[in-house]
Amino acid sequence: QKEVEQNSGPLSVPEGAIASLNCTYSDRGSQSFFWYRQYSGKSPELIMSIYSNGDKEDGRFTAQLNKASQYVSLLIRDSQPSDSATYLCAVNRRSGYSTLTFGKGTMLLVSP
Amino acid sequence: NAGVTQTPKFRILKIGQSMTLQCTQDMNHNYMYWYRQDPGMGLKLIYYSVGAGITDKGEVPNGYNVSRSTTEDFPLRLELAAPSQTSVYFCASSSRGETQPQHFGDGTRLSIL
Numbered sequence: 001q002k003e004v005e006q007n008s009g010p011l012s013v014p015e016g017a018i019a020s021l022n023c024t025y026s027d028r029g030s031q032s033f034f035w036y037r038q039y040s041g042k043s044p045e046l047i048m049s050i051y052s053n054g055d056k057e058d059g060r061f062t063a064q065l066n067k068a069s070q071y072v073s074l075l076i077r078d079s080q081p082s083d084s085a086t087y088l089c090a091v092n093r094r095s096g097y098s099t100l101t102f103g104k105g106t107m108l109l110v111s112p
Numbered sequence: 113n114a115g116v117t118q119t120p121k122f123r124i125l126k127i128g129q130s131m132t133l134q135c136t137q138d139m140n141h142n143y144m145y146w147y148r149q150d151p152g153m154g155l156k157l158i159y160y161s162v163g164a165g166i167t168d169k170g171e172v173p174n175g176y177n178v179s180r181s182t183t184e185d186f187p188l189r190l191e192l193a194a195p196s197q198t199s200v201y202f203c204a205s206s207s208r209g210e211t212q213p214q215h216f217g218d219g220t221r222l223s224i225l
Contacts, residue, residue, distance in 0.1 A: 008152070032210045043202055043216040044155070051211055088154060090214075098143060098210045099170065102154040 003027065004091050006103035014111055019076040021106050023089030026070065032092040033065060033072045038105065039085045047087070048074060079110045114138050116217035118203050124223045125193045133188040133220050135203030143206045144186040145214060146170075146178065148199040155202065161186055162208075193224045 005024045013019045021035075032051050036044035048063040050056045050072065056063045062075040072091075076083055086105040092098055119134045137144065142163050147155040157170030161180040175197055177189040186205075190197060200221050204214040 004154075034213055043219050045216070046213045049211070049213055092210045098206065098208070098212065099145070099157060099160055100214060101157075102147075104152070104154040 003101045004089055004103040006087075006089050006106045008104055009107040010109045011106055012109045012111065013079050015079060015081060017079050017110075019079045019083065019108055019110070021074040021076075021087050021089075021108065023072045023074075023091075023103055024070055025072070025089075025091045025101075027091065027101075028067075028070065030091045032098075033063070034090040034100065035061075035063060035072075035074045036088040036090060036102075037085045038088055044088055076108075079108075081110050081112050084108055084110050116203055116205050116215055118201075118217035118220050120220060121218065122221045124225060125190075127193060127195065127224060129193050130189070130191050131193070133190075133201055133203075133222070135186045135188070135217060136184050137186075137203075137205040137215075138184065139205060139207075139215065140183065141205035141215075142183070142208045143212075143214075144180065145204040145206075146176070146186070146188045147202045147204065148172065148197075149202060149219075150199050158188065158201075190222075195224050198222060198224045 035048045038044045050063040064073045088105045089103040090100040145160045146158040159178040161167045203217045206212045206214045
């Protein structure tokens, strides 16, 4: 079982729609979860972080965490063409020091 | 703020050559990391450091070496370049603690021919 799994996509949504990106993880001891956005040819940039069960909202972005189901998601409301990118889910690994395990990412395409 | 700075941005090496990828950060972060990213793949951790003089292997350390003599700098050394090391390399840094996010440099695109 892969440690952090994401659907590779592409996920295609029309402009203005809600995009839903999903991630599952295998380590039940994981405590911190991050979503990064990566434009083609660029470096990852942090979008959201979440540490507790439930929802966390920041502008058009909402992160959702369910530790019992080992599931974290990112919702993007009112999707814009500029949101077209690959979204990476990252989960901390409890190995004594703080390291992250990344999923392969989901490509999101928002069409005008 | 400069953040995390990586040099060079692009490099072509011949098989068997050596080189050092430079990484420096000005955020006074204790933790620093090196990742590689192959096309269509996620980030794979090569090495990391939790402070000056302390380094540890990540998921894919073979063929690489690191050192951390200062808080700011974390160079990655390739001793005998192989085609399998063709990749994009990212350096990142973070503050201490599991809740602290990592901040990435712009990356180095390395081709081994």
